[in-house]
Amino acid sequence: MPIKVPKGLPAVIALQKEGIKxxxxxxxxxxxxxxxxxxxxxxxxxxxxxxxxxARLLGATPILVDLTLVKIASHLPKNTPASHLASFYQDWEExxxxxxxxxxxxxxxxxLIPFEEVAYWNELTQIxxxxxxxxxxxxxxxxxxxxxxYHFHGLPxxxxxxxAFGVFRHQGVGSTSPYLRGLSDDLFVPVSRWTExxxxxxPPGSGICVLIESPETGLCLLDDPNHHxxxxxxxxxxxxxxLADEYLRDRSLGRRVSIPANYFPxxxxxxxxxxxWRSHANIIFGNWIKQIGMIxxxxx
Numbered sequence: 001m002p003i004k005v006p007k008g009l010p011a012v013i014a015l016q017k018e019g020i021k022x023x024x025x026x027x028x029x030x031x032x033x034x035x036x037x038x039x040x041x042x043x044x045x046x047x048x049x050x051x052x053x054x055a056r057l058l059g060a061t062p063i064l065v066d067l068t069l070v071k072i073a074s075h076l077p078k079n080t081p082a083s084h085l086a087s088f089y090q091d092w093e094e095x096x097x098x099x100x101x102x103x104x105x106x107x108x109x110x111x112l113i114p115f116e117e118v119a120y121w122n123e124l125t126q127i128x129x130x131x132x133x134x135x136x137x138x139x140x141x142x143x144x145x146x147x148x149x150y151h152f153h154g155l156p157x158x159x160x161x162x163x164a165f166g167v168f169r170h171q172g173v174g175s176t177s178p179y180l181r182g183l184s185d186d187l188f189v190p191v192s193r194w195t196e197x198x199x200x201x202x203p204p205g206s207g208i209c210v211l212i213e214s215p216e217t218g219l220c221l222l223d224d225p226n227h228h229x230x231x232x233x234x235x236x237x238x239x240x241x242x243l244a245d246e247y248l249r250d251r252s253l254g255r256r257v258s259i260p261a262n263y264f265p266x267x268x269x270x271x272x273x274x275x276x277w278r279s280h281a282n283i284i285f286g287n288w289i290k291q292i293g294m295i296x297x298x299x300x
Contacts, residue, residue: 003065039068040067047080053237054067054106054237069090073092102139107141115147137229141237145231153208154203158196159194164196166243167188169215170220179230191233192235192243206226208223
């Protein structure tokens with residue numbers, strides 16, 4: 001199915017090169033189809049790269065998706081041109097009266113900062129509360145997953161002795177979950193974080209179900225039905241080259257970082273990494289979209 005994005009969005013060119021059908025906002029739908037309205041609150045520094053990554057996964061699903069790009073009003077991004085934000089993004093305050101079928105909140109480079117000290121924490125908690133009434137399902141990624149679990153359940157985060165960085169083997173442990181339908185028992189997932197949350201801290205009676213975890217890097221995907229949310233601590237949306245870009249960036253800045261584990265062939269930085277997680281990402285995002293599509297649609 002096509003994905004519908006704002007007219008002129010640069011991501012369109014990259015998506016079309018990959019064979020993903022893209023409709024821009026002025027295109028007409030077939031009358032019998034109602035798209036799923038999905039909002040993307042993009043907190044990542046390189047917003048244009050993240051747009052492509054998320055749109056690619058939504059565009060690979062069997063259901064027509066209408067994507068709205070959303071930003072925090074209380075924070076001015078440094079790495080995305082103001083003209084791009086003005087052309088393609090809306091502040092959450094501008095769309096908060098709308099109803100969305102699904103909403104995605106990305107990670108952010110603030111994981112080592114205490115939650116309450118993040119500059120836009122108050123606005124983010126308003127948005128998390130808003131997802132409980134204005135969307136059928138919310139998919140929180142990386143730091144956003146930690147923020148949601150802290151806000152709704154009080155889960156603490158722990159700083160790691162060294163960065164969990166690389167592509168790690170995971171296991172699906174929620175075998176009856178519709179979000180894992182069609183997924184193999186073992187899967188590889190990109191991980192890039194300095195903090196973690198732990199299974200032992202999940203409150204009894206919270207309804208949270210662990211769906212995917214790793215013996216090396218811990219929790220990965222959690223279902224939180226009482227808050228109609230999925231939380232993923234890792235990065236199935238990443239491109240093949242994203243971990244390499246992060247590694248080279250951190251090294252150029254003099255940061256202490258090891259070569260990403262299980263990523264470069266023979267641990268050689270000159271060899272191109274192979275993507276062994278894209279199919280798993282398509283399955284999980286596809287299952288999320290299908291579950292939303294099965295719920296009685298909102299009236300717009």
